[in-house]
Amino acid sequence: MRDLDDTDLRILELLAEDARRPFAAIGETVGLSGPAVSDRVSRLEDAGVIRQFTVDIDRSTLRGGVPVLVEATVPADQVESVRETVAAAEAVEHVFTAADGTLTVFARAPENRVRSWVTELFGDDATDLDVTLVDDVRWTPNVGGGEFALECAECGNTVTAEGTSTRLGGDAYHFCCSSCEARFVDRYERLEEGA
Amino acid sequence: MRDLDDTDLRILELLAEDARRPFAAIGETVGLSGPAVSDRVSRLEDAGVIRQFTVDIDRSTLRGGVPVLVEATVPADQVESVRETVAAAEAVEHVFTAADGTLTVFARAPENRVRSWVTELFGDDATDLDVTLVDDVRWTPNVGGGEFALECAECGNTVTAEGTSTRLGGDAYHFCCSSCEARFVDRYERLEEGA
DNA sequence: CCTGAAAGAATTACGCG
DNA sequence: CGCGTAATTCTTTCAGG
Numbered sequence: 001m002r003d004l005d006d007t008d009l010r011i012l013e014l015l016a017e018d019a020r021r022p023f024a025a026i027g028e029t030v031g032l033s034g035p036a037v038s039d040r041v042s043r044l045e046d047a048g049v050i051r052q053f054t055v056d057i058d059r060s061t062l063r064g065g066v067p068v069l070v071e072a073t074v075p076a077d078q079v080e081s082v083r084e085t086v087a088a089a090e091a092v093e094h095v096f097t098a099a100d101g102t103l104t105v106f107a108r109a110p111e112n113r114v115r116s117w118v119t120e121l122f123g124d125d126a127t128d129l130d131v132t133l134v135d136d137v138r139w140t141p142n143v144g145g146g147e148f149a150l151e152c153a154e155c156g157n158t159v160t161a162e163g164t165s166t167r168l169g170g171d172a173y174h175f176c177c178s179s180c181e182a183r184f185v186d187r188y189e190r191l192e193e194g195a
Numbered sequence: 196m197r198d199l200d201d202t203d204l205r206i207l208e209l210l211a212e213d214a215r216r217p218f219a220a221i222g223e224t225v226g227l228s229g230p231a232v233s234d235r236v237s238r239l240e241d242a243g244v245i246r247q248f249t250v251d252i253d254r255s256t257l258r259g260g261v262p263v264l265v266e267a268t269v270p271a272d273q274v275e276s277v278r279e280t281v282a283a284a285e286a287v288e289h290v291f292t293a294a295d296g297t298l299t300v301f302a303r304a305p306e307n308r309v310r311s312w313v314t315e316l317f318g319d320d321a322t323d324l325d326v327t328l329v330d331d332v333r334w335t336p337n338v339g340g341g342e343f344a345l346e347c348a349e350c351g352n353t354v355t356a357e358g359t360s361t362r363l364g365g366d367a368y369h370f371c372c373s374s375c376e377a378r379f380v381d382r383y384e385r386l387e388e389g390a
Numbered sequence: 391c392c393t394g395a396a397a398g399a400a401t402t403a404c405g406c407g
Numbered sequence: 408c409g410c411g412t413a414a415t416t417c418t419t420t421c422a423g424g
Contacts, residue, residue, distance in 0.1 A: 019248040053214040056246040087333040097331035136292035138282040
C-alpha cells in the first residue's frame with residue numbers, strides 16, 4: 001500500500017476523537033471530498049492501521065468485576081502462546097508485552113475470586129505473578145506524533161520496536177540490537193565480578 | 196437515568212465490536228427497532244456510559260515512537276493531580292491508577308529523549324520511576340464479565356453477540372442461535388393455539 | 391417503543407488531471 | 408491512480424400514535 005501521508009494521520013486523529021463524524025465534515029477540515037475520505041478510510045482499514053471502530057465505555061458505570069493489573073513473568077519461549085491465551089480470555093482488556101517478555105495485563109476479574117482467576121488464567125506458565133487492584137482507568141486515543149525513541153544503553157542510537165531489552169540488577173536496559181546488548185551485558189558482568 | 200438492562204449491555208457489546216454497525220442491524224439482534232436503539236445509545240452517551248466513539252489504531256504501523264510502560268510511585272496526596280496531568284499529556288494513551296496509588300502509564304514518548312520526557316512528565320512528583328520498552332499491545336474492548344451474561348431461553352447456554360432475540364407477546368426472549376429461536380417460537384405458537 | 395416519512399450521510403459511477 | 412461531482416442507496420432522525 002502507498003505510504004501514509006499527513007492527511008491520513010489527520011483523518012485518524014479526527015476519527016479517534018469522534019468516529020461518527022461524517023466523512024464530508026472530515027473532508028472539509030483536511031481539504032478533501034467525502035468520497036475521497038471514505039476511500040482513505042477503507043485503505044486504512046485494509047492496511048490494518050485501523051483495527052476497528054469501537055466505543056470507549058466507562059466501565060465503572062457497569063460495575064462488572066474487579067479491575068486489576070497483573071504483572072506476569074513467563075519463560076521466554078512461552079511468551080507468545082501465553083500472550084495469545086490471555087488476550088483471548090473473557091474479561092481481559094489489555095495485554096502489554098514488554099521487550100523483556102514480561103506481560104502486563106489489565107482485566108476485570110470475577111468478584112470474590114480474583115486470585116484464583118488470575119492463577120487459572122496463567123496456569124503453570126507464570127514463574128511470577130503480581131496482582132494490583134486498580135482504582136481508575138483512563139484511555140486517551142491519540143495518533144501520536146512521529147518523533148519518539150529510547151536511547152540504546154550501549155551506543156546511544158534510537159531504539160525501535162525491533163530493539164531488545166534486558167533486566168540487570170532489577171533495572172531494565174534497552175538496546176538497539178542484540179550485539180549492543182551482548183557488549184553491555186558483558187561489561188556489566190565484568191564490573192559485577194570486580195566489585 | 197433508568198438502570199441499564201441486559202439489552203443496553205448487548206448494544207454496548209455490539210458497538211464495541213463495530214461502532215459503525217447500523218442501528219437497525221443492532222436492533223435486529225436485540226429485538227428492537229432502529230429508532231429504539233438510537234434512543235438507547237443517546238441515553239448511554241448522556242449517562243456517560245459511552246465516553247466516545249473512536250477507532251482502535253494499530254500504532255505499530257505508524258512507526259510513531261517507542262511504546263513504553265511507566266510505573267510511577269507518587270505521594271498519596273498527589274495521585275489525583277498527577278494522574279490528570281499525565282493523562283492529558285500528548286503521547287499518553289492509558290493511565291491505570293492502582294488502589295495503592297501507583298500509576299501505570301502506557302505511552303509513546305518523544306524520540307531521543309524518552310528518559311527526559313518521562314522525567315519531565317512527572318516532574319518532582321514521582322518518588323520512583325520505572326520505564327520498560329513494550330513489544331506488543333493487545334486491546335480487547337469488551338463490556339465486562341459474565342455477570343451480565345444472558346441465558347438462552349431455549350437451551351440455557353450463554354447468549355453471545357452472535358445470538359438472536361425476538362419479541363413474543365410483548366416480552367423479549369434471547370437465544371444463543373437461530374435454531375434455538377426457531378424451536379422456542381414453534382413451541383410458543385403451539386401453546387398459543389392450544390390456549 | 392413502534393411505524394412511516396423526511397433529512398442526512400455513505401457509497402457508487404463516471405469524468406478529469 | 409487519486410480526486411471531484413452527481414446519482415443512488417442506506418442510515419439516522421423526526422412525528423405521531
